[in-house]
Amino acid sequence: MSVEPIRAxxxxxLTHRHLRRLVGATLALAGIAIWAALPQVLSRGTVDLLVxxxxxxxxxxxxxxxxxxxxxxxxxxxxFYGIGAYATAYCCTTWGWPWYAxxxxxxxxxxxxxxxxxWPVLRLSGYFLALATLALAxxxxxxxxxxxxxxxxxxxxxxxxxxxxxxxxxNTPQKFYYFIWPLAALIYWLLxxxxxxxSGYAMRAMRDAxxxxxVLGIDVHKLKVRxxxxxxxxxxxxxxxxANYVSFVSVDSFGVDRAVSFLLLAVVGGAQSVIGPLFGAAxxxxxxxxxxxxxxxxxxxxxxxxxxxxxxxPQGMGGLVTxxxxxxWPPAPPAPGSGT
Amino acid sequence: xxxxxxxxxxxxxxxxGFVYGLIGLGISVIFRGTRVVNAMQGDxxxxxxxxxxxxxxxxxxxxxxxxLGGIIAGALVGWAVELLLIRPTQARGGSEDSLLLVTLxxxxxxxxxxxxxxxxxxxxxxxxGGNRSLDVFDAAIRVHxxxxxAIAIVVVVALRLxxxxxxxxxxxxxxxxxxxxxxxxxxxxxxxxxxTFMLGGAVGGVAGVLVSPLITIHYEMGLLLTLKGFTAAIxxxxxxxxxxxMGGLLLGLVEAMAIVFVSSGYKDVIAMSLLILIMIAMPNGxxxxxxxxxx
Amino acid sequence: xxxxxxxxTTTPSSALLEVRAVSKSFxxxxxxxxxxxxxxxxxxxxxxxxxGAGKSTLFNIVSGFLAPDRGDVIYHGRPIGxxxxxxxxxxxxxxxxxxxxxxxxxxxxENLVAGCHKLGRSGMLADMLGLPLARRELAQMQRRAAxxxxxFSLEPxxxxxxxxxPVGQQRLLELARAAIADPELLCLDEPSSGLNGDEVDQxxxxxxxxxxxxxxxxxxxxxxxxxxxxxxxxxxxxxxxIASGPFAAVKADPRVREAYLGA
Numbered sequence: 001m002s003v004e005p006i007r008a009x010x011x012x013x014l015t016h017r018h019l020r021r022l023v024g025a026t027l028a029l030a031g032i033a034i035w036a037a038l039p040q041v042l043s044r045g046t047v048d049l050l051v052x053x054x055x056x057x058x059x060x061x062x063x064x065x066x067x068x069x070x071x072x073x074x075x076x077x078x079x080f081y082g083i084g085a086y087a088t089a090y091c092c093t094t095w096g097w098p099w100y101a102x103x104x105x106x107x108x109x110x111x112x113x114x115x116x117x118x119w120p121v122l123r124l125s126g127y128f129l130a131l132a133t134l135a136l137a138x139x140x141x142x143x144x145x146x147x148x149x150x151x152x153x154x155x156x157x158x159x160x161x162x163x164x165x166x167x168x169x170x171n172t173p174q175k176f177y178y179f180i181w182p183l184a185a186l187i188y189w190l191l192x193x194x195x196x197x198x199s200g201y202a203m204r205a206m207r208d209a210x211x212x213x214x215v216l217g218i219d220v221h222k223l224k225v226r227x228x229x230x231x232x233x234x235x236x237x238x239x240x241x242x243a244n245y246v247s248f249v250s251v252d253s254f255g256v257d258r259a260v261s262f263l264l265l266a267v268v269g270g271a272q273s274v275i276g277p278l279f280g281a282a283x284x285x286x287x288x289x290x291x292x293x294x295x296x297x298x299x300x301x302x303x304x305x306x307x308x309x310x311x312x313x314p315q316g317m318g319g320l321v322t323x324x325x326x327x328x329w330p331p332a333p334p335a336p337g338s339g340t
Numbered sequence: 341x342x343x344x345x346x347x348x349x350x351x352x353x354x355x356x357g358f359v360y361g362l363i364g365l366g367i368s369v370i371f372r373g374t375r376v377v378n379a380m381q382g383d384x385x386x387x388x389x390x391x392x393x394x395x396x397x398x399x400x401x402x403x404x405x406x407x408l409g410g411i412i413a414g415a416l417v418g419w420a421v422e423l424l425l426i427r428p429t430q431a432r433g434g435s436e437d438s439l440l441l442v443t444l445x446x447x448x449x450x451x452x453x454x455x456x457x458x459x460x461x462x463x464x465x466x467x468x469g470g471n472r473s474l475d476v477f478d479a480a481i482r483v484h485x486x487x488x489x490a491i492a493i494v495v496v497v498a499l500r501l502x503x504x505x506x507x508x509x510x511x512x513x514x515x516x517x518x519x520x521x522x523x524x525x526x527x528x529x530x531x532x533x534x535x536t537f538m539l540g541g542a543v544g545g546v547a548g549v550l551v552s553p554l555i556t557i558h559y560e561m562g563l564l565l566t567l568k569g570f571t572a573a574i575x576x577x578x579x580x581x582x583x584x585x586m587g588g589l590l591l592g593l594v595e596a597m598a599i600v601f602v603s604s605g606y607k608d609v610i611a612m613s614l615l616i617l618i619m620i621a622m623p624n625g626x627x628x629x630x631x632x633x634x635x
Numbered sequence: 636x637x638x639x640x641x642x643x644t645t646t647p648s649s650a651l652l653e654v655r656a657v658s659k660s661f662x663x664x665x666x667x668x669x670x671x672x673x674x675x676x677x678x679x680x681x682x683x684x685x686x687g688a689g690k691s692t693l694f695n696i697v698s699g700f701l702a703p704d705r706g707d708v709i710y711h712g713r714p715i716g717x718x719x720x721x722x723x724x725x726x727x728x729x730x731x732x733x734x735x736x737x738x739x740x741x742x743x744x745e746n747l748v749a750g751c752h753k754l755g756r757s758g759m760l761a762d763m764l765g766l767p768l769a770r771r772e773l774a775q776m777q778r779r780a781a782x783x784x785x786x787f788s789l790e791p792x793x794x795x796x797x798x799x800x801p802v803g804q805q806r807l808l809e810l811a812r813a814a815i816a817d818p819e820l821l822c823l824d825e826p827s828s829g830l831n832g833d834e835v836d837q838x839x840x841x842x843x844x845x846x847x848x849x850x851x852x853x854x855x856x857x858x859x860x861x862x863x864x865x866x867x868x869x870x871x872x873x874x875x876x877i878a879s880g881p882f883a884a885v886k887a888d889p890r891v892r893e894a895y896l897g898a
Binding site: 204205 | 720721732764
């Protein structure tokens with residue numbers, strides 16, 4: 001160790017930290033202002049896509065959390081997305097339940113399903129676990145098709161009422177936008193808290209070295225199951241809101257390709273950063289729309305992007321942005337003489 | 341239920357079983373040689389089916405030659421996958437999950453390319469013996485299905501001999517079991533891995549050209565074939581090629597029984613549940629050797 | 636206690652952990668045959684033996700990573716041969732690994748915070764909502780991590796990702812992380828491999844110090860220098876205990892010499 005630590009001027013430190021905070025706050029404020037203004041300037045179709053971005057971000061966040069914090073590849077999110085959507089479709093149309101009751105029922109069923117399936121399945125790892133979730137997605141899709149008394153099969157269920165909030169019916173993309181995005185932000189906040197808590201450290205410990213986590217008294221299996229259930233709850237929530245928003249659901253929305261796009265958005269966005277899946281969700285919703293004129297190109301592009309992202313961009317776009325941000329505004333100036 | 345219907349289902353299950361077995365065989369070959377679970381094995385079959393279809397339709401080649409073209413196409417895709425996907429992923433220290441994601445991405449790419457090129461329609465393809473059938477206890481089995489079963493058996497036997505008797509087969513196994521040791525005795529380990537993928541691609545190709553005349557070619561067929569093949573390989577004990585065929589037969593018969601006694605809609609549900617159950621309850625497969633010596 | 640001169644290790648009341656007639660075989664290969672071993676409360680107990688003697692297997696059975704075929708492990712007078720690693724950890728039995736298992740994508744500080752896991756009890760819901768209980772616990776864990784980092788001289792690297800540390804420091808971190816929640820029995824698997832002479836000295840000092848504070852240490856090692864700080868050393872050879880006692884006595888035992896030199 002150096003005999004006399006060289007002190008950086010305190011004033012410089014302060015300005016740096018203040019500047020960093022100032023820039024951060026300004027960016028956040030500007031972001032909120034832009035967010036609030038977007039529906040006023042964009043076309044109805046584009047706002048619709050932004051609503052979908054939020055829906056996918058919520059469901060995809062569950063997948064990203066499993067992948068990034070627990071190292072679990074889940075291709076089963078379409079199942080929980082479907083359970084949520086059909087719970088809302090059935091309860092709201094057949095029994096005339098209010099949207100929030102149906103949403104809760106969907107989440108209860110999804111959570112219970114995730115618990116019952118996850119308990120045995122999450123004992124698997126690596127290839128086996130990923131393929132098991134893919135098998136679950138296949139099973140889910142077939143059951144959604146076969147149980148037509150519940151799901152309407154290929155014909156689907158129509159006439160699902162829109163969400164009504166204190167007398168205000170969310171019947172336009174603009175209105176739904178102002179509802180779904182704050183909800184997404186709330187979920188982001190919750191997960192951010194979780195990640196930076198005792199449970200969050202336990203998760204990341206488990207991801208990096210499961211045997212060592214066990215030794216520290218972290219019940220790895222129980223923790224995995226809990227996060228799987230949490231992920232399912234998010235999928236179900238997004239599915240229910242999706243059903244209310246589009247007011248029609250059919251089995252096409254809950255196939256394996258949907259599970260793949262949830263996983264893709266997690267991988268592309270970067271599963272390890274909390275903000276990553278947002279980029280991923282924007283990518284997954286906006287790109288097919290941009291390419292719609294060219295025909296069915298986007299599945300090929302998605303597949304290619306998935307491959308390239310896994311090989312070359314393990315941190316995803318979120319990781320890229322985080323790195324860039326840190327490079328521009330390092331958290332603390334490197335203390336002189338600290339390099340050993 | 342009549343006996344004829346029952347036998348008919350059994351025959352269909354048997355035929356499907358050999359198809360699943362062949363896909364499982366390819367997964368098993370690749371796993372044995374590289375320790376990679378290849379999630380695009382079914383798409384090797386899809387590519388081979390499409391290639392054979394093009395060779396027959398456009399070039400008007402004889403069936404056997406068209407099939408051979410399809411198998412070669414499968415091997416070439418296997419080569420490309422190892423070179424373009426597996427190698428870069430492993431060079432960057434990719435985990436099991438990354439390898440699986442990469443091959444899954446490859447599978448979706450093949451399927452999406454087929455969609456772009458072929459559209460959403462299915463294509464039928466001629467098989468051996470045209471549409472002629474043989475009678476077995478009043479039930480019918482297509483001549484092509486008999487060929488399928490015969491060729492599958494030949495492939496299994498040939499592979500067994502290849503691994504047991506040929507220096508190349510031995511080198512592939514050595515390169516997989518102990519890469520460093522193999523390298524020191526002069527085995528080109530990367531080449532063995534590439535060859536393994538080509539072999540896996542060719543086996544997938546055999547499955548593809550043989551199954552296509554029976555089920556028609558469709559852009560989405562790859563993933564389900566992969567899952568069924570994986571079920572076959574898991575039931576038989578992953579890395580045990582002979583077991584994959586037995587696993588495939590078991591799966592085919594279970595599906596046939598599911599169709600007879602439950603409903604045809606649920607056959608995939610039953611197959612996938614079987615996969616999950618076997619993985620949880622018997623990770624070494626029904627035929628797998630159990631008990632591993634700890635280090 | 637019948638004889639006044641009986642060594643402490645054989646009196647049951649002072650045993651923190653006892654291995655009783657444990658056997659284990661893998662595929663017909665008998666790795667352990669009716670092994671007995673006692674770890675006295677407050678002691679540093681060593682286990683040595685030539686390669687392939689079954690040390691790792693015995694260690695894994697003690698720490699709960701393997702179950703014995705026959706026999707049992709008694710901890711605090713209770714049989715624990717079949718209870719999980721997590722439950723053993725909560726009961727104060729903690730181990731390290733031959734190749735250090737640090738949480739590579741976490742900083743040294745975060746590794747230590749994760750090490751405090753079992754000291755807290757906040758649930759996932761409380762953590763998500765950021766309830767005061769959860770925050771208070773986390774703050775306590777962070778304070779403890781800072782103290783431990785200082786104690787194990789890890790402060791200079793506290794914000795370095797653990798995966799980027801050299802092996803020596805990873806070992807030290809693993810030790811610190813194992814010790815942070817005040818375990819009763821700390822089991823160390825080859826803690827000195829990959830360390831240089833100075834680092835081994837530092838390790839020996841740390842172990843002695845932890846032991847003086849009341850932590851019982853169980854040490855599996857090739858390292859004869861490190862064994863110097865053990866009160867009792869057990870020698871395992873071909874799945875059987877061939878000697879047990881103070882290190883100097885064990886070293887002089889002809890069977891031990893034969894096992895090491897004659898093998």
